[in-house]
Amino acid sequence: MRTLYAVSIGxxxxxxxxxxxxxxxxxxxDWYKRRGIVFCAPPLDAAGASxxxxxxxxxxRCAVRASSRQPAKSLVEIDWHYPDDYDKGLAxxxxxxxxxxxxxxAITLQLxxxxxxxxxxxxxxxxxxxxxxxxLTALGSATLGGFPYTSHPQMVRAETLxxxxxxxxxxxxxxxIILVSHDxxxxxxxVDVDRLAAGLAGLMRVYELxxxxxxxxxxxxxxxxxxxxxxxxRIYWPGLSLVDDPFKHPAWMPWRLKQLGHTDELVSxxxxxxxxxxxxxxxxxxxxxxxxxxxxxxERQARRNESFSDADKLLEQLIDAEDTLKDVRQQLALSQxxxxxxxxxxxxxxxxxxAARANLPSGPAEEDQLDDPESxxxxxxxxxxxxxxxxxxxxxxxxxxxxxxxxxSRALQALQAIDEVAGLWVDGLSGGKTPGPLKTLFRQRxxxxxxxxxxxxxxxxxxxxxxxxKGQTIDISPHITIGAKQADTxxxxxxxxxxxxxxxxxxxxxxxxxxxxx
Numbered sequence: 001m002r003t004l005y006a007v008s009i010g011x012x013x014x015x016x017x018x019x020x021x022x023x024x025x026x027x028x029x030d031w032y033k034r035r036g037i038v039f040c041a042p043p044l045d046a047a048g049a050s051x052x053x054x055x056x057x058x059x060x061r062c063a064v065r066a067s068s069r070q071p072a073k074s075l076v077e078i079d080w081h082y083p084d085d086y087d088k089g090l091a092x093x094x095x096x097x098x099x100x101x102x103x104x105x106a107i108t109l110q111l112x113x114x115x116x117x118x119x120x121x122x123x124x125x126x127x128x129x130x131x132x133x134x135x136l137t138a139l140g141s142a143t144l145g146g147f148p149y150t151s152h153p154q155m156v157r158a159e160t161l162x163x164x165x166x167x168x169x170x171x172x173x174x175x176x177i178i179l180v181s182h183d184x185x186x187x188x189x190x191v192d193v194d195r196l197a198a199g200l201a202g203l204m205r206v207y208e209l210x211x212x213x214x215x216x217x218x219x220x221x222x223x224x225x226x227x228x229x230x231x232x233x234r235i236y237w238p239g240l241s242l243v244d245d246p247f248k249h250p251a252w253m254p255w256r257l258k259q260l261g262h263t264d265e266l267v268s269x270x271x272x273x274x275x276x277x278x279x280x281x282x283x284x285x286x287x288x289x290x291x292x293x294x295x296x297x298x299e300r301q302a303r304r305n306e307s308f309s310d311a312d313k314l315l316e317q318l319i320d321a322e323d324t325l326k327d328v329r330q331q332l333a334l335s336q337x338x339x340x341x342x343x344x345x346x347x348x349x350x351x352x353x354x355a356a357r358a359n360l361p362s363g364p365a366e367e368d369q370l371d372d373p374e375s376x377x378x379x380x381x382x383x384x385x386x387x388x389x390x391x392x393x394x395x396x397x398x399x400x401x402x403x404x405x406x407x408x409s410r411a412l413q414a415l416q417a418i419d420e421v422a423g424l425w426v427d428g429l430s431g432g433k434t435p436g437p438l439k440t441l442f443r444q445r446x447x448x449x450x451x452x453x454x455x456x457x458x459x460x461x462x463x464x465x466x467x468x469x470k471g472q473t474i475d476i477s478p479h480i481t482i483g484a485k486q487a488d489t490x491x492x493x494x495x496x497x498x499x500x501x502x503x504x505x506x507x508x509x510x511x512x513x514x515x516x517x518x
Contacts, residue, residue: 004127005111005275006282007202009136010104017105020136021045021076024096026062027132030079032265035085044076045096048348056090057083067294073101075291087125089117094130099288106285107136109202128271133202141494144202145174151201153180153193158213158446165221173238176204176274179217183231183254190231190257191266199267203274204235216413217446235270373411376403376491379412380509389422390415391503392480395467399510405491407483411509414480414493417445422504442480451478457515458473464514467507469496476507 011017021044027107028041033056039054042062049063059081066074078096091114099106109132113125136142137151147167168177178200180189188453189208197206198353209215215229225246229233231254240249253264373379380400384392405411421442424435435441442449452466458477465477483490494508 002114003110003112003279003282005129005134006278007109007129008145008282008285009107009109009133009149010146011107011136011139011141012104012143013141014102014104015102015140016139017228019139020082020098020105020107021100023132023135024078025131027135040289042405044099045074047074049453055082056244060501065295067291068298070291073383075099075288077098082118084113084125090194091116097284097292099285099291104141106288108282108284108288109133109281115369118403127201127275127304128199129201134198137201144205147174147180149175149205149257151197153197153206156207157210157215157444158217159443161214161217161221161446162507164207168222168236168240169242171239173240173256176238177236178204178206178270179209179218179228180233180235180417181208181209181229181231182211184212184229187211189233190254190345190398191233191260192263195263196267199264200274203271211445212446213413216410220407220446231257233257233266240325261319267498271468273464295387314465371385374406376400376405376408376411376509379408379415382412383415383419387419388414389426390506391498393469394510396506399508400443404488405483405490405510406488407491410482411491411493414447414482415506415509417442417447418480418493418495418504420445423455425504426496426502429499433487438478446484447480449478453477453479453515461514465494467496469498469505469507473497474505474507475476476505479508481512497518 007479011020025041026043029039032039034057037055039052039060041060042048042050042052044062046471047064047066049065050061052060052084054060057077057373061077061079063077064074065077067277071295076096076098078094080092080094080096084090084092090466093110093112093114095108095110095112097108109130111130135145137149140331164177165171178196180193180196182189193206200206205382209218209228212229215227219227223242226236226240226242226249228251232251233248234251236249257266264476291506321364326360373382375399377397380392380397383390400411401413424441425438428434438451465475466473467476468474474496476496478497479492479494481490481492490512492508492512493506494513496505497509498505
């Protein structure tokens with residue numbers, strides 16, 4: 001048998017564990033009902049073992065056992081074998097193990113395929129996460145490898161991105177994360193995000209970047225080579241580091257996504273890649289392994305006690321044990337060979353030199369990139385050509401030319417954010433919908449805005465926060481500051497909100513102005 005897919009799900013709430021039992025039984029019953037076969041799965045909360053043959057070629061075994069040392073815990077073991085619906089030369093093996101306790105549940109599911117007749121031809125199987133995996137991972141307390149997990153996609157905005165970045169860079173993260181960005185023109189993704197998340201349940205967690213501001217903030221946090229924007233979809237494997245080769249975390253660029261006939265094509269590729277990795281990296285939870293060991297020891301002791309009074313029965317048990325051991329050794333040898341082959345295949349894929357990986361999806365730094373400014377002055381020049389609501393004073397241009405800030409693309413994004421917020425502000429002034437506080441609008445775009453300076457700074461260096469506009473002195477205290485410390489890692493943009501002309505006057509784009517810290 002070849003294992004194709006494996007998953008280990010934790011549930012940390014007792015009520016969710018009880019729901020899991022109901023979901024499992026219903027899933028099995030519905031599976032047979034859909035095929036016109038009457039079969040009811042045995043109860044999973046009562047001790048005992050049973051075997052069933054719901055149809056020709058089908059075998060369903062279920063056992064619920066407990067340990068004498070931990071009677072409050074129970075172990076549910078399901079072994080299910082059935083022929084493939086479309087390829088009669090193949091059959092499926094489903095192995096489910098569930099530890100139930102007052103603290104919740106630990107559930108494992110392994111899906112394997114075995115040939116029922118010799119034939120050298122492609123296997124026509126359709127692989128995807130079983131419905132039960134989607135349902136279990138949708139429960140509120142679900143975890144994968146001890147980390148919070150859900151099969152529902154999550155929308156991420158610039159102001160809520162920090163936890164996602166922390167998860168991406170967490171060295172203990174056990175599962176891949178998929179990020180989906182929006183096309184800059186339509187402001188929509190190129191794929192069906194809900195379908196993508198459902199098709200990768202139990203393998204990868206899916207997040208959708210709500211807008212370009214979330215994508216810009218991600219670039220600021222991870223760097224351009226590891227970014228995801230302009231409609232791209234990217235997979236971040238566990239162990240992500242800021243110095244990783246971008247090819248290690250492939251991105252599907254907009255031009256490739258447009259060529260897809262359907263989201264399912266991307267799902268199939270990603271699922272096959274992830275499922276293959278689970279085939280040899282799967283581990284049962286330690287608590288489940290230990291409980292099964294205790295139960296098996298109890299049963300061995302019970303057989304020993306019986307055998308002392310029946311020598312003939314002891315001999316029969318010895319013969320059965322030798323036969324079982326022989327089968328286990330054969331299965332182990334096959335598994336070791338399969339494991340080695342899978343490792344070699346994956347090592348060949350991930351260890352290939354860059355030239356040999358030319359057909360792999362490229363990183364966002366390779367394709368469909370926006371023109372990036374080479375300096376802060378370039379950023380100002382680009383925005384001046386595009387802006388609708390901004391007016392640039394000569395002092396803004398001069399300060400930009402003098403700025404040594406090393407990330408001009410971030411300066412460009414800040415100016416674009418000001419222009420976009422200014423548009424909402426103008427709509428409000430014109431009698432439209434009130435956009436809300438400026439601080440909130442900027443935070444949604446990944447920037448911290450302040451509309452004033454401290455009284456100490458105003459008292460000592462007040463003239464630095466003034467500018468001449470239309471023959472008058474204006475207050476330019478409102479500002480955005482990006483970064484901190486040195487001038488090459490910090491940039492301040494100071495502005496004035498002119499209600500009369502319905503314009504935002506940009507007076508400074510450069511070094512941080514003088515305050516108590518500088």
